[in-house]
Amino acid sequence: MNPNGQNAETRDGCAAKLDVCGLDLYYADFQALKNIDFRLARHEVAALIGPSGCGKSTFIRVLNRMNDLIPSCRVSGKVMLDGEDIYGAMDVTELRSRVGMVFQKPNPFAMSVFDNVAYGKRMRGLRDKRQLAEVVEVSLTKAALWDEVKDRLKKSALSLSGGQQQRLCIARSIAMQPEIILMDEPTSALDPIATGRIEELIGELKKDYSIIIVTHAMHQASRVSDRTAFFLLGELIEFGDTREVFTNPVDKRTEDYISGRFG
Amino acid sequence: MKKRVFLDGLLYGIMALSLCGVIAVLGYILVYIFRQAAGSLSFGFIFRSAREGGILPMVVTTLYVVVVSIAISLPVGIGTAVFLTEYSGNSSLVRILRVAIETLAGIPSIIYGLFGLLMFCRFLGFGQSIIAGAFTLSIMILPVIIRTTEEALKSVPVSFREGSLSLGTTKSQTIFHVVLPSALGGIVTSAILAIGRVVGESAPVLLTVGLSRNIPRTVFESGRTLTIHLYYLTNEAVNPDDFGIAFATAGTLVMVVVAINTLTKILTRKFKNSQGDAS
Numbered sequence: 383m384n385p386n387g388q389n390a391e392t393r394d395g396c397a398a399k400l401d402v403c404g405l406d407l408y409y410a411d412f413q414a415l416k417n418i419d420f421r422l423a424r425h426e427v428a429a430l431i432g433p434s435g436c437g438k439s440t441f442i443r444v445l446n447r448m449n450d451l452i453p454s455c456r457v458s459g460k461v462m463l464d465g466e467d468i469y470g471a472m473d474v475t476e477l478r479s480r481v482g483m484v485f486q487k488p489n490p491f492a493m494s495v496f497d498n499v500a501y502g503k504r505m506r507g508l509r510d511k512r513q514l515a516e517v518v519e520v521s522l523t524k525a526a527l528w529d530e531v532k533d534r535l536k537k538s539a540l541s542l543s544g545g546q547q548q549r550l551c552i553a554r555s556i557a558m559q560p561e562i563i564l565m566d567e568p569t570s571a572l573d574p575i576a577t578g579r580i581e582e583l584i585g586e587l588k589k590d591y592s593i594i595i596v597t598h599a600m601h602q603a604s605r606v607s608d609r610t611a612f613f614l615l616g617e618l619i620e621f622g623d624t625r626e627v628f629t630n631p632v633d634k635r636t637e638d639y640i641s642g643r644f645g
Numbered sequence: 646m647k648k649r650v651f652l653d654g655l656l657y658g659i660m661a662l663s664l665c666g667v668i669a670v671l672g673y674i675l676v677y678i679f680r681q682a683a684g685s686l687s688f689g690f691i692f693r694s695a696r697e698g699g700i701l702p703m704v705v706t707t708l709y710v711v712v713v714s715i716a717i718s719l720p721v722g723i724g725t726a727v728f729l730t731e732y733s734g735n736s737s738l739v740r741i742l743r744v745a746i747e748t749l750a751g752i753p754s755i756i757y758g759l760f761g762l763l764m765f766c767r768f769l770g771f772g773q774s775i776i777a778g779a780f781t782l783s784i785m786i787l788p789v790i791i792r793t794t795e796e797a798l799k800s801v802p803v804s805f806r807e808g809s810l811s812l813g814t815t816k817s818q819t820i821f822h823v824v825l826p827s828a829l830g831g832i833v834t835s836a837i838l839a840i841g842r843v844v845g846e847s848a849p850v851l852l853t854v855g856l857s858r859n860i861p862r863t864v865f866e867s868g869r870t871l872t873i874h875l876y877y878l879t880n881e882a883v884n885p886d887d888f889g890i891a892f893a894t895a896g897t898l899v900m901v902v903v904a905i906n907t908l909t910k911i912l913t914r915k916f917k918n919s920q921g922d923a924s
Binding site: 446448476477479482487489491493502554555 | 802804814822
């Protein structure tokens with residue numbers, strides 16, 4: 383589990399968890415993503431930064447095929463998960479249980495805390511009560527929420543605070559034992575304290591999962607990620623070690639964005 | 646500045662007054678009905694057969710008609726609404742369908758009655774019966790159920806659907822386990838509206854269910870609903886006592902509606918609570 387070793391492997395092009403190659407995406411006639419190449423290693427946290435509308439969210443929604451819900455959306459290029467093309471023979475529900483997602487606004491279902499976490503497994507056919515209870519406890523513990531909710535598992539999830547709801551959504555995602563977790567600005571609707579807890583949590587989760595996080599807060603990217611990707615107008619401008627990108631960016635545009643000259 | 650504050654107060658006043666007006670009218674009607682009914686309305690009146698001067702057959706027929714027509718139209722209506730909102734997209738065919746459904750909602754009920762009489766009573770051979778009436782009424786209330794359910798489904802946030810799909814569930818799982826339960830409140834409202842229309846309808850019921858004053862044993866028999874009974878009582882009333890019986894029937898009708906709506910709400914709450922349980 384040497385992060386540097388992992389990164390080196392990634393650069394060599396092997397052992398990549400996720401390998402995106404020559405990805406183009408169109409909404410009808412508008413090209414939202416242009417020739418993206420992107421690699422993610424195991425147990426790596428990648429942050430995606432860039433101004434609004436640059437394609438960051440669109441990009442992560444390619445990775446679990448959430449863009450399939452938009453009829454006008456077309457994708458070309460290769461997206462390989464463990465060497466398997468996700469737009470090929472892979473079943474989309476299978477893909478989504480392997481690549482989880484946490485959304486910008488916490489979106490727990492109008493059910494109890496327990497049912498929210500158990501939902502995904504139940505839908506996949508797990509009925510055994512003991513196993514479900516175990517999945518729920520483990521997931522909530524990993525999401526650093528167990529102690530706060532263990533006495534009110536039967537209460538509605540909507541009664542939790544915003545930060546708790548977002549951790550519940552993370553737990554819900556973890557319950558599926560995904561390989562990658564996509565986070566689309568997971569803290570933008572939260573206060574600084576709740577944000578801090580989620581950031582801490584990302585550091586913990588990294589031990590078990592690969593994570594891609596879209597963020598508008600540059601300091602967040604620098605705090606939580608191993609590598610940072612800068613998107614601009616649908617292009618991936620720069621993708622490198624977070625410290626490098628922030629202290630010594632290769633591209634002039636990255637430097638301008640990071641130093642706050644635009645965006 | 647002064648003017649704005651004044652206007653604010655004025656609008657508040659107007660709105661409060663409207664509300665008072667509504668409550669007053671509603672309250673007056675209820676008080677009027679039950680005062681007129683006071684002499685005739687009793688436990689025995691509701692639970693005695695027609696021969697003994699009661700209206701039990703009418704209560705039973707009304708409940709039969711409501712339950713059967715809702716049982717037919719609710720699943721079909723919800724299914725249609727789900728298909729329209731979740732699957733069909735917005736093609737021109739779907740838009741035409743929507744216009745057709747709205748038109749269906751605007752057709753006078755007597756026309757449904759005429760159709761029901763020829764289609765269900767004669768052509769399909771049900772004769773004048775509860776089942777023929779229930780089919781007729783369910784066609785009549787379908788548009789109401791479809792439209793209200795569609796609105797309820799649209800009000801479920803997209804983020805719920807995304808949250809569910811992102812966990813690797815199928816579309817139908819998402820609809821049945823997340824979208825429909827979240828829209829339950831609106832769907833129940835649609836059912837209550839539909840029940841109200843069924844209970845209150847008279848012309849198509851008269852044509853398809855008939856007038857029999859016996860307690861119907863099966864849905865294939867004719868019967869007389871409370872509204873039809875009320876119509877005949879009022880028509881034939883000569884002395885004040887007859888009006889008393891008519892008003893007692895009206896009062897029973899009101900109580901039946903209130904009872905059905907309350908029961909529906911209680912059942913919904915039960916269902917919602919069981920959703921919140923871990924079991």
